[in-house]
Amino acid sequence: xxxxxxxxxxxxxxxxxxxxxxxxFLKQSTLVAAAGSVAAGTTGxxxxxxxxxxxxxxxxxxxxxxxxxxxQKLGWFVDTRRCFGCHGCEVSCKAENDVPLGNFIxxxxxxxxxxxxxxxxxxxxxxCQHCEDAPCIKACPCGALHKEAGGTVAVDYNIxxxxxxxxxxxxxxxxxxxxxxxxxxxCHNCYHRTENGMEPACVPTxxxxxxxxxxxxDPQSTVSRAMAAAQADDxxxxxxxxxxxxxxxxxxxxxxxxxxxxxxxxxxESYSGQAYSIYNWKQSK
Numbered sequence: 001x002x003x004x005x006x007x008x009x010x011x012x013x014x015x016x017x018x019x020x021x022x023x024x025f026l027k028q029s030t031l032v033a034a035a036g037s038v039a040a041g042t043t044g045x046x047x048x049x050x051x052x053x054x055x056x057x058x059x060x061x062x063x064x065x066x067x068x069x070x071x072q073k074l075g076w077f078v079d080t081r082r083c084f085g086c087h088g089c090e091v092s093c094k095a096e097n098d099v100p101l102g103n104f105i106x107x108x109x110x111x112x113x114x115x116x117x118x119x120x121x122x123x124x125x126x127x128c129q130h131c132e133d134a135p136c137i138k139a140c141p142c143g144a145l146h147k148e149a150g151g152t153v154a155v156d157y158n159i160x161x162x163x164x165x166x167x168x169x170x171x172x173x174x175x176x177x178x179x180x181x182x183x184x185x186x187c188h189n190c191y192h193r194t195e196n197g198m199e200p201a202c203v204p205t206x207x208x209x210x211x212x213x214x215x216x217x218d219p220q221s222t223v224s225r226a227m228a229a230a231q232a233d234d235x236x237x238x239x240x241x242x243x244x245x246x247x248x249x250x251x252x253x254x255x256x257x258x259x260x261x262x263x264x265x266x267x268x269e270s271y272s273g274q275a276y277s278i279y280n281w282k283q284s285k
Contacts, residue, residue: 054139054165054168055138056138056140056141061138061140061143064143064146065133065137065146066147067148067149067150067152068147068149070149072149072150072151072215072218073150073151073215073216073217074130074149074150074189074194074214074216075130075151075213075214075223075250076129076130076212076213076249076250077212077226077227077230077250077251077252077253078124078210078211078250078253079210079212079226079230079252079254080123080125080210080252080253080254080255080256080257081210081235081253082209082210083123083124083125083206083210084123084208085121086208088205088207089108089125089205089206089211090106090107092201092202092205093127093187093201097185099185100178100180102179103176103179103185103271104176104270104273105174105176105186105271106127106187106271107126107127107271108124108125108126109123109126109263109264110260111124111256111263113259122259122260124252124256125210125211126264127174127250128153128172128175128186129172129174129246129249130153130248130250131153131246131248131249132247132249134153135171136169136175136184137153139166139168139169140165141161141163141165143156143159144157144184145166148189148191149191150194150215152191153186154186154188155183155184155185155188157183160184161183162177162181162182164177164184166186167184167268167269167270168268169267171241171246171266172248172264172265173264173265173266173269173271174186174265174271176270176271187200189213200213212227216249227251230253235253237251237252237253238252238253238257238258239252240257240261
């Protein structure tokens with residue numbers, strides 16, 4: 001899908017949208033930061049603002065909300081019953097996507113629940129939900145956020161101006177601003193791998209097979225079969241923050257989503273290294 005857009009802050013200069021890989025972008029240039037100042041910080045929501053006020057006119061994002069019609073519906077299933085918090089998914093993601101220290105495309109959220117001796121530690125692997133009704137696409141003033149094949153929500157780094165509005169409206173804290181390029185970064189389902197028949201880097205790395213990815217329209221895909229097996233065991237599949245009505249494409253099994261949901265970042269926040277402080281794992285009173 002090719003089109004042109006005018007990016008506010010770039011003096012009306014038209015920029016052609018072309019497929020862009022973040023790894024290649026960062027290798028080519030680390031001077032993009034000079035394009036404009038980034039007003040919003042990526043950690044710590046400051047004020048409860050109405051994200052709808054940040055959305056662009058529908059005619060500006062409607063085309064970008066439509067994925068190329070290839071018959072696929074890519075999605076995720078996370079079986080938190082199997083996750084033991086090894087961080088393998090995070091490490092592989094950082095290595096695959098050149099994620100700088102202190103930033104995270106995906107993160108495992110911890111929470112300790114119960115009272116001694118009846119205690120348990122919950123683990124919830126989190127990343128972009130690749131929402132069907134993605135608020136980040138609606139809010140992006142540059143036209144950089146769009147959908148790739150299968151419904152993957154991705155950033156075009158030839159266009160992203162670093163306004164950080166996407167961070168402000170993401171209900172899952174799944175976007176951060178790159179400290180060097182000053183551009184939005186998020187999970188893109190490792191489309192450089194999936195386009196070549198491979199899974200996202202985190203999936204084969206997981207030693208407990210807690211992460212499943214694939215075509216939800218294909219009942220024989222790995223993700224569909226894993227979800228069906230869980231339902232056959234009478235395990236409820238849940239999605240996070242349904243009240244946001246973003247139609248996420250990530251389902252969870254196990255008790256962790258319910259127990260940990262309050263500790264997941266909200267609008268205006270991003271995954272933070274503070275999540276690994278043991279003082280933040282205690283059960284909320």
